[in-house]
Amino acid sequence: GAGVSQSPSNKVTEKGKDVELRCDPISGHTALYWYRQSLGQGLEFLIYFQGNSAPDKSGLPSDRFSAERTGGSVSTLTIQRTQQEDSAVYLCASSPSDRANEQFFGPGTRLTVL
Amino acid sequence: AQSVSQHNHHVILSEAASLELGCNYSYGGTVNLFWYVQYPGQHLQLLLKYFSGDPLVKGIKGFEAEFIKSKFSFNLRKPSVQWSDTAEYFCAVETGGYNKLIFGAGTRLAVHP
Numbered sequence: 001g002a003g004v005s006q007s008p009s010n011k012v013t014e015k016g017k018d019v020e021l022r023c024d025p026i027s028g029h030t031a032l033y034w035y036r037q038s039l040g041q042g043l044e045f046l047i048y049f050q051g052n053s054a055p056d057k058s059g060l061p062s063d064r065f066s067a068e069r070t071g072g073s074v075s076t077l078t079i080q081r082t083q084q085e086d087s088a089v090y091l092c093a094s095s096p097s098d099r100a101n102e103q104f105f106g107p108g109t110r111l112t113v114l
Numbered sequence: 115a116q117s118v119s120q121h122n123h124h125v126i127l128s129e130a131a132s133l134e135l136g137c138n139y140s141y142g143g144t145v146n147l148f149w150y151v152q153y154p155g156q157h158l159q160l161l162l163k164y165f166s167g168d169p170l171v172k173g174i175k176g177f178e179a180e181f182i183k184s185k186f187s188f189n190l191r192k193p194s195v196q197w198s199d200t201a202e203y204f205c206a207v208e209t210g211g212y213n214k215l216i217f218g219a220g221t222r223l224a225v226h227p
Contacts, residue, residue, distance in 0.1 A: 003157070033214065042118070042204060042217035043158075050213065059214070091158070101146075101165075103215065105158040 002026070004106035006092050012112045013082055021077040021109045025094030032075050033095075033103060034067060038088040046090075049075060082113045116141045118207050120218035127195055127225050135190040135221050137179075137205030146208040147188040148215065149179055153201045161203070164188065175199070200225045 005024045013019050025032050034046040045059040049069040060066070064082075069075040079086055089110050093103035121136040139145065149161040162173025169181040179190045188205060202222050206215040 031213065035215075035217075040219070042120075042219040043206075043215070045214045045216065048214050056214065093158075102160050102163065105150075107157050 004092055004094055004104050006090075006106040006109050008109060009107065010110045010112075012114065014114050015084060016081055018078065018080045019082055019111065021079075021090050021111070023075045023077070023092030023094075023106060025073065025075070025092070026096075026104055027073075029094035029096050029104070030072070031095045031097065031103075032069055033093045034075070034077050035091045035093065036088045037091060037108070043091060046077070079111075082111075084113050087111055087113045116207065116209050116216050118205055118216050118218035120203075120205055120221050122221045123219065125221055125223045127223070129197055129225055129227055130194050131225075133190070133192040133195045133199070133223070135203055135205075135223070137188045137190065137218060138186050139188070139205075139207045139216075140186065141207065141209045143209060147179070147181060148206040148208070149173065149177070149188075149190050150204045150206060150217075151201050152204070158204070161190070195223075195225050197225050197227045199223060 007022045030051050032049045035043040037043050047067045048056040064080045067077045089108040091108045092106045095103045117140045119138045147164040150158045151161045152158045162171050164171045164181045172178045177192050181188050202220045204220045205218040
């Protein structure tokens, strides 16, 4: 009964480097979401995948951010040329349908950009 | 743009005290409403949700929330808190058809024995 898993759990990088964050959703869940939680703030929606449909990228803060979902399962969030303001916890969630009926969250990746 | 406001950022209570955490949203259309909880060191997990029907929703661990459409509110309540309720609580809204949650900033609850 695996839940949503994310890797790495912690990532420290230098400003200007690229990072990749990985999310393994719950098996069979068709919808996958990425959120960002910055210090003292709520969760901020980044991107949403549903099946084979084009993703909803409306929450991505800049063109340095991109995400893909291969084979309808694993997703990778890539941040290019990281900046200090990118430091946050990046959370992935999945749900069994195309509605946010119940999103199951992973443990998150804590990204620190020095 | 839609937004969610949680007015209490930090709440400190003694065990057995009653709890009410405020949540207001700004959106005039149909909404689905959620409360999530994050216990120390654990994942976010769903506490309760409202889609339609009875505006008083009961969730896990004795929590309940009331949807008041006229006030755009979805306050979380518990009659008697326990030390184990110490956590951060997030209110979230899904506005019809957008398939993404808009979260409030969260409320940190500390319950002292």
